Amino acid sequence: MAKVLSSRKEDYAQWYNDLVIKAGLAENSAVRGCMVIKPYGYAIWEKMQSVLDRMFKDTGHSNAYFPLFIPKSFLSREADHVEGFAKECAVVTHYRLKNSPSGKGIEVDETARLEEELIIRPTSETIIWNTYKNWIQSYRDLPLLINQWANVVRWEMRTRLFLRTTEFLWQEGHTAHATKDEAMEETMKILDIYAKFAKNWMAMPVIQGTKTENERFAGAVETYSIEALMQDGKALQSGTSHFLGQNFAKAFDVTFLNREGKLEYVWATSWGVSTRLMGALIMAHSDDKGLILPPRLAPIQVAIVPIYKKAGELEMISAKVEEITRKLTANGITVKYDDRDTHKPGWKFAEYELKGVPVRLAIGPRDLEKGTIELARRDTLEKNVYPVEGIENRIKELLDEIQETIYRKALDFREANTFRADSYNEFKEKVETKGGFILAHWDGTSETEQKISNETRATIRCIPLESEKEEGKCMVTGKPSSQRVIFAKAY
Amino acid sequence: MAKVLSSRKEDYAQWYNDLVIKAGLAENSAVRGCMVIKPYGYAIWEKMQSVLDRMFKDTGHSNAYFPLFIPKSFLSREADHVEGFAKECAVVTHYRLKNSPSGKGIEVDETARLEEELIIRPTSETIIWNTYKNWIQSYRDLPLLINQWANVVRWEMRTRLFLRTTEFLWQEGHTAHATKDEAMEETMKILDIYAKFAKNWMAMPVIQGTKTENERFAGAVETYSIEALMQDGKALQSGTSHFLGQNFAKAFDVTFLNREGKLEYVWATSWGVSTRLMGALIMAHSDDKGLILPPRLAPIQVAIVPIYKKAGELEMISAKVEEITRKLTANGITVKYDDRDTHKPGWKFAEYELKGVPVRLAIGPRDLEKGTIELARRDTLEKNVYPVEGIENRIKELLDEIQETIYRKALDFREANTFRADSYNEFKEKVETKGGFILAHWDGTSETEQKISNETRATIRCIPLESEKEEGKCMVTGKPSSQRVIFAKAY
Numbered sequence: 001m002a003k004v005l006s007s008r009k010e011d012y013a014q015w016y017n018d019l020v021i022k023a024g025l026a027e028n029s030a031v032r033g034c035m036v037i038k039p040y041g042y043a044i045w046e047k048m049q050s051v052l053d054r055m056f057k058d059t060g061h062s063n064a065y066f067p068l069f070i071p072k073s074f075l076s077r078e079a080d081h082v083e084g085f086a087k088e089c090a091v092v093t094h095y096r097l098k099n100s101p102s103g104k105g106i107e108v109d110e111t112a113r114l115e116e117e118l119i120i121r122p123t124s125e126t127i128i129w130n131t132y133k134n135w136i137q138s139y140r141d142l143p144l145l146i147n148q149w150a151n152v153v154r155w156e157m158r159t160r161l162f163l164r165t166t167e168f169l170w171q172e173g174h175t176a177h178a179t180k181d182e183a184m185e186e187t188m189k190i191l192d193i194y195a196k197f198a199k200n201w202m203a204m205p206v207i208q209g210t211k212t213e214n215e216r217f218a219g220a221v222e223t224y225s226i227e228a229l230m231q232d233g234k235a236l237q238s239g240t241s242h243f244l245g246q247n248f249a250k251a252f253d254v255t256f257l258n259r260e261g262k263l264e265y266v267w268a269t270s271w272g273v274s275t276r277l278m279g280a281l282i283m284a285h286s287d288d289k290g291l292i293l294p295p296r297l298a299p300i301q302v303a304i305v306p307i308y309k310k311a312g313e314l315e316m317i318s319a320k321v322e323e324i325t326r327k328l329t330a331n332g333i334t335v336k337y338d339d340r341d342t343h344k345p346g347w348k349f350a351e352y353e354l355k356g357v358p359v360r361l362a363i364g365p366r367d368l369e370k371g372t373i374e375l376a377r378r379d380t381l382e383k384n385v386y387p388v389e390g391i392e393n394r395i396k397e398l399l400d401e402i403q404e405t406i407y408r409k410a411l412d413f414r415e416a417n418t419f420r421a422d423s424y425n426e427f428k429e430k431v432e433t434k435g436g437f438i439l440a441h442w443d444g445t446s447e448t449e450q451k452i453s454n455e456t457r458a459t460i461r462c463i464p465l466e467s468e469k470e471e472g473k474c475m476v477t478g479k480p481s482s483q484r485v486i487f488a489k490a491y
Numbered sequence: 492m493a494k495v496l497s498s499r500k501e502d503y504a505q506w507y508n509d510l511v512i513k514a515g516l517a518e519n520s521a522v523r524g525c526m527v528i529k530p531y532g533y534a535i536w537e538k539m540q541s542v543l544d545r546m547f548k549d550t551g552h553s554n555a556y557f558p559l560f561i562p563k564s565f566l567s568r569e570a571d572h573v574e575g576f577a578k579e580c581a582v583v584t585h586y587r588l589k590n591s592p593s594g595k596g597i598e599v600d601e602t603a604r605l606e607e608e609l610i611i612r613p614t615s616e617t618i619i620w621n622t623y624k625n626w627i628q629s630y631r632d633l634p635l636l637i638n639q640w641a642n643v644v645r646w647e648m649r650t651r652l653f654l655r656t657t658e659f660l661w662q663e664g665h666t667a668h669a670t671k672d673e674a675m676e677e678t679m680k681i682l683d684i685y686a687k688f689a690k691n692w693m694a695m696p697v698i699q700g701t702k703t704e705n706e707r708f709a710g711a712v713e714t715y716s717i718e719a720l721m722q723d724g725k726a727l728q729s730g731t732s733h734f735l736g737q738n739f740a741k742a743f744d745v746t747f748l749n750r751e752g753k754l755e756y757v758w759a760t761s762w763g764v765s766t767r768l769m770g771a772l773i774m775a776h777s778d779d780k781g782l783i784l785p786p787r788l789a790p791i792q793v794a795i796v797p798i799y800k801k802a803g804e805l806e807m808i809s810a811k812v813e814e815i816t817r818k819l820t821a822n823g824i825t826v827k828y829d830d831r832d833t834h835k836p837g838w839k840f841a842e843y844e845l846k847g848v849p850v851r852l853a854i855g856p857r858d859l860e861k862g863t864i865e866l867a868r869r870d871t872l873e874k875n876v877y878p879v880e881g882i883e884n885r886i887k888e889l890l891d892e893i894q895e896t897i898y899r900k901a902l903d904f905r906e907a908n909t910f911r912a913d914s915y916n917e918f919k920e921k922v923e924t925k926g927g928f929i930l931a932h933w934d935g936t937s938e939t940e941q942k943i944s945n946e947t948r949a950t951i952r953c954i955p956l957e958s959e960k961e962e963g964k965c966m967v968t969g970k971p972s973s974q975r976v977i978f979a980k981a982y
Contacts, residue, residue: 029557029558029618029622030558030562030565030618030621030622031558031560031561031562031609031618034558034559034560035558036555036556036557036558036622037555037556038555039553039554039555039637042553042554042555042556043553043554045556046554062530062533062534063530063533063534063537064527064528064529064530064533065527065528065533065660066520066527067520067521067522067525067526067527067658068525068611068642068644068658069522069525069581069658070522071521071522072588072596072597072598072599073596074521075588075597076596076597082597086587086588086589086590086597087587087588087589088586088587089586089587089588090560090583090585090586090609091583091584091585091586091587091588091599092581092582092583092584092611093582093583093584093585093599094581094582094584095579095580095581095582095646096577096578096579096580096582096646097563097566097573097577097578097580097582097610098577098578099577105563105564105567106563106566106567106573106577107563108582108584108608117599118522118581119588120559120583120611127520127521127522130521131520131521131527140833146530150642151559151641151642153559155586155587167558167559167560169556342631
């Protein structure tokens with residue numbers, strides 16, 4: 001069988017791109033930097049959405065929907081925010097087209113120019129805080145815990161499917177609180193939800209930490225993130241939770257009467273994960289044969305392929321498969337029976353490997369006689385023959401086992417690729433030869449961070465929340481440092 | 492208690508707007524014509540989405556996602572399509588902002604002008620068929636049954652919350668087929684899904700029919716719709732399903748090799764329902780006290796209000812309510828216990844009436860003694876005292892009963908407001924004095940339809956699919972007609 005993908009060793013970036021396209025997850029569209037998310041890719045995203053949505057609702061959040069458009073003037077209200085986003089905004093200037101005078105095609109109708117240009121939302125803090133102003137008068141109106149699932153646009157110059165696209169899908173939570181403590185608690189609660197989701201559903205270990213000032217969200221007082229390590233040794237920021245302080249409340253004049261009858265500015269958070277998670281999921285586990293999906297997010301958990309020569313055989317196999325499918329489905333397992341006569345079994349096996357279906361069953365006339373079935377697991381590529389009787393129980397266990405195994409594997413990989421560097425030379429050598437997460441001391445200044453980044457292309461991914469305090473000296477300046485921070489090259 | 496809403500009789504349009512805002516469903520945003528869908532309104536929309544999404548998937552459709560942007564030139568490919576949409580398009584011309592030279596605010600960076608302008612999708616046929624071109628080679632690739640949930644933008648001059656907004660949310664299905672018959676079958680299958688959804692979930696009777704040429708979707712060969720009658724006697728088109736023939740396949744050159752090895756153009760359908768359904772739902776059932784929601788779409792099905800004077804009483808009531816809630820929840824019923832001490836019971840009763848919660852329970856110390864509970868149903872405003880023992884069974888039945896009752900009521904209303912007119916004078920008088928659906932003969936020409944519309948503002952809503960054939964003469968021209976069509980003033 002012909003090789004479908006570039007190998008990771010040969011060309012990791014090409015492998016990733018091949019995989020996204022060949023597995024039918026997404027493709028580039030006719031519009032620069034915008035992708036089409038294909039049904040198989042979208043089915044994974046829907047699973048992610050549904051789990052996250054449940055987690056948000058279980059912690060008291062409601063969904064709502066705010067406009068796609070943001071008046072240009074709103075963006076300027078918060079100084080850091082406009083600085084961060086103005087350079088990558090899609091701008092709507094007109095609201096009508098007309099026939100070209102030449103009679104060929106259409107053109108913009110210059111008489112239909114907007115008085116104030118509209119920005120396609122790159123994120124919705126400004127339009128939402130402008131709205132919250134009318135919703136919040138007293139402490140009784142707080143907290144306001146709202147999330148929205150939406151598309152956003154950031155005009156990126158270099159794009160990659162899922163990882164960085166001009167338009168992407170995401171959720172953005174925007175909450176309002178009466179006190180700083182409550183807003184901080186919310187910020188950390190969401191960070192924890194993101195980390196749990198990554199671990200328990202994506203089977204992807206992440207490190208929770210604080211971003212440095214350089215990497216902070218434009219308009220935030222503090223940004224927290226979850227960071228994952230990909231197989232090429234590069235880090236991928238997979239979700240962020242921002243403590244916004246009173247910045248947006250001040251920019252949009254949102255105050256409330258507290259319990260003591262005094263007027264105060266409202267405290268805010270915002271947080272989001274996007275279709276970028278798809279990129280993380282793909283890169284965290286997959287191999288040169290294709291996707292490896294955690295069973296809990298796989299659109300198809302079990303694929304069944306009949307092996308037969310004659311139509312009569314297929315009929316008998318199909319009857320048995322129906323029985324098996326019924327039992328699997330009753331156990332909450334998603335099954336696809338692929339009885340297409342247009343493709344050979346070998347082709348189908350490769351196809352389900354490529355698509356990362358966790359378990360593949362094959363059954364032929366001999367199996368019917370012997371009461372057996374062949375089971376292949378995608379993660380280890382192991383094949384075994386089992387009695388068909390009770391196979392649903394074996395598969396149920398196995399799906400949990402696979403979920404656990406690929407998490408373990410990713411965790412082992414991360415541990416094997418996490419290094420300590422105690423001098424700048426050692427650091428540079430590690431960045432150059434090993435990649436991965438590098439724990440080192442840093443003096444806490446943006447200047448030093450910038451110097452390191454300029455010289456090595458490694459950046460501080462985060463100041464990890466859970467790590468032992470350790471007195472040390474900045475590897476560059478020798479100034480004191482109280483804990484190691486995590487450096488890596490990053491997506 | 493002060494009147495919250497205008498009455499329907501006084502000012503129907505004002506009543507509707509008051510209701511949408513006061514019940515917390517939606518409000519106008521800072522962006523002209525764009526709405527904010529508030530959490531309570533969005534919760535209803537989410538329920539609609541989830542039911543429809545299940546219906547689409549059960550009939551073999553998958554979700555996917557296509558870009559928000561459409562290159563301007565794509566729009567011109569199908570002649571009718573561009574004619575229908577060019578005049579209401581939001582156009583992106585630039586991709587960057589910069590600081591104003593004055594130092595105040597930001598402005599469009601003229602050096603960042605797009606070579607080809609991008610249109611915000613008003614509907615996605617063009618970008619999708621441009622994509623399908625690469626997905627379809629042979630009959631084996633067909634049918635392609637894809638849906639997307641998305642936002643779209645049509646630059647409307649006069650907007651009304653939910654009914655007509657510049658940006659709205661919707662689903663748009665786009666399918667590709669090997670034969671005309673199969674595409675027609677799909678068109679009708681979806682129309683039927685929409686009608687079933689309206690009837691069984693929204694409790695809203697609708698008429699399925701064919702649109703006349705005047706009202707056809709721009710680019711369709713045939714458009715079918717479901718039409719509902721609102722309480723002011725105006726019709727509301729609630730969903731459309733289009734048979735597109737080979738129009739888009741030809742415009743985007745999408746061909747396939749058929750089973751005989753011959754190249755053919757692909758057959759297409761598209762279909763959609765939008766947040767406009769929210770407007771239909773609100774207007775179909777509600778009264779001067781507020782919303783009336785069908786239980787199957789109500790975010791809260793049962794609200795429970797404690798009646799107490801002392802804290803000790805509340806404690807005992809809450810213990811009992813917990814017990815009741817557990818039983819209701821076990822029956823799949825959504826419950827809200829409102830024990831806020833910031834509002835009086837009377838205020839809460841009015842609030843749940845306004846929000847259309849189907850069943851409201853009230854329980855006080857006397858009830859605890861007697862083992863009773865007060866139950867009020869929103870649709871009839873009836874109140875009764877029941878034994879608390881087994882109340883979950885009574886409520887379960889009652890929710891079905893309410894669903895059925897409000898459907899019946901809407902159907903009775905429609906029947907009482909459907910008239911036949913046999914002369915143009917009679918027709919004009921009915922339109923003027925009664926409103927409603929008017930069944931009349933029409934000669935099948937656009938000219939006559941236009942004349943009637945100009946003179947009466949009533950339009951042909953549809954040529955109903957289920958109606959007896961009846962030979963007659965056009966009420967305007969006297970030319971022959973083989974069946975009555977449905978006229979009405981419309982939203």
